[in-house]
Amino acid sequence: MRKRNVTVLLLLMALTVSLLAGCGGKEEEKTKDGYAKKLYVYNWTEYIPQSVMDGFEKEYGIKVVESTFTSNEEMLAKLTAGGTGQYDMTIASNYVIDAMKEQDLIEPIQKDEIENVKYLDKSALNQPFDKNNEYTIPYMTSFTVLCGNKKKLKELNVDIKSFNDLTNPKLKNNIVLVDDIREIAAMALKVKGYSSSTTNKNEIMSTLPWLKKLAKNVKVYDADAPKSVLISNDVAVGLVYSMDAAMAIEENKDLDVIYTKEAAQKCLDNFVIIKGAKHAKEARLFINYVLRPENYKKVLDEYYGVCINTGTKKLLDDHYLKNPGANVDQKELKRAEYIDDVKDAASVYDDLYTKLKTE
Structure with a gap:
């Protein structure tokens, strides 16, 4: 009886292996040059x-x-x-x-x-x-720039020469920001004279009041298509990747790139x-x-x-x-600062973003 059970078990195992080979072990199809398809x-x-x-x-x-x-x-x-x-x-x-x-x-x-x-x-x-x-x-x-609507900024009587100008109350509900804390925090850190890739917790968290002030002017945080609200004239200025700025400028001739006294970011x-x-x-x-x-x-x-x-x-x-x-602008690209790895301090930036959006 015991021997029979072992035999049956072995037969079942062999059948299982055979079935698995038939289902999952099938060789991938190849192109005529031997590449996977x-x-x-x-x-x-x-x-x-x-x-x-x-x-x-x-x-x-x-x-x-x-x-x-x-x-x-x-x-x-x-x-x-x-x-x-x-x-x-x-x-x-x-x-x-x-x-x-x-x-x-x-x-x-x-x-x-x-x-x-x-x-x-x-x-x-x-x-x-x-x-x-x-x-x-x-x-x-990847180059991060300010893209501004010249007509809307003129109507609002806002001249942007520094990231600090983005906190002007006249820009209320008129800013789009790429939804990336490293890019957003970089502006605040530069305004305060710190490295945009600082790992100092006190320096990072000290930007919260400035960011809270900026947030009053933000209409939307958008990681997918920040260019959309620029094209549709829904905002006056945005912190966006240069390719988004370029695509927006292609669609809306009132838009242009704005460089500030602080260097831009790149990666x-x-x-x-x-x-x-x-x-x-x-x-x-x-x-x-x-x-x-x-x-x-x-x-x-x-x-x-x-x-x-x-x-x-x-x-x-x-x-x-x-x-x-x-x-x-190649001079601005050269002047721009690389976003660097901040190691364990990444969690501090995440905490900063959570406080910005929830408190």
């Missing part, structure tokens, strides 16, 4: 045009399956909560790269297999957060490959495709980012060059 990309909202992804699929037979996020913090939370197995690659800003390496979320990118790195501006390579670009390939510089967004990615080879192929000058131009034609591709710079036309949100 799907690449899973975790990306910022509105950062790589569909036309570029479609072109990649047409050329290589690889479909880009895209999921999106609206902040580095959201992306990190998803990956650390076990989301690494869902994606092959993502785009991460410079100030989270160290954290991603420390948490073993990304793997060496093997830049020697990405030929079109040769087109990247040397100033974007070999950054302190990733010497020799072992883990990252730069994609685009470098980078391609990274998720640790254990099933399609790392395909990810490198996609990065190489995007960096091809004519393809990178397609990105800029639609999303107006700050160009760091030397090959693409030769292809840019007036559509890009005459838009001050796209072809940003």
Whole structure:
């Protein structure tokens, strides 16, 4: 009886293994060149045009399956909560790269297999957060600017020369802010004369009164499409990413970029490959495709980012060059400060944002 039970158990186990092999062990479909037919990309909202992804699929037979996020913090939370197995690659800003390496979320990118790195501006390579670009390939510089409605500001009799001018009561309900505490706190820290990446708790929390004063003028915090209320004339000024400013300026000619006596903020967004990615080879192929000058131009034609591709710079036309949100002032870009990793102080910034929005 005992022997019979063991036999039956062994037969059931063999059947189970067979069924599992039939369901989950099926080999992935390959293209004629031996690539997987799907690449899973975790990306910022509105950062790589569909036309570029479609072109990649047409050329290589690889479909880009895209999921999106609206902040580095959201992306990190998803990956650390076990989301690494869902994606092959993502785009991460410079100030989270160290954290991603420390948490073993990304793997060496093997830049020697990405030929079109040769087109990247040397100033974007070999950054302190990733010497020799072992883990990252730069994609685009993200530049945060004030975008103002010249007509509305004139009607309100407001002249913006400093971030401090945003607290003018005449601007009540007339400001949109990108929904990112690091960007918002940076203004307050600079007004007070502190580093925008300070890790000093007292310095960070000391900005709350100023931010509360600013909040009285804020109509909306928007991480997805802050440009919308600028285009529709619902606000007079916004703290937005330069590409949002550029897209807004394209739609509303009353808008322009405003630079203040305080330096602006910038960060470098980078391609990274998720640790254990099933399609790392395909990810490198996609990065190489995007960096091809004519393809990178397609990105800029639609999303107006700050160009760091030397090959693409030769292809840019007036559509890009005459838009001050796209072809940003190079002196101001150089003067801008990088948002740096604040390590454990990130929780202090989160606490500051909670107090700003709830108290």
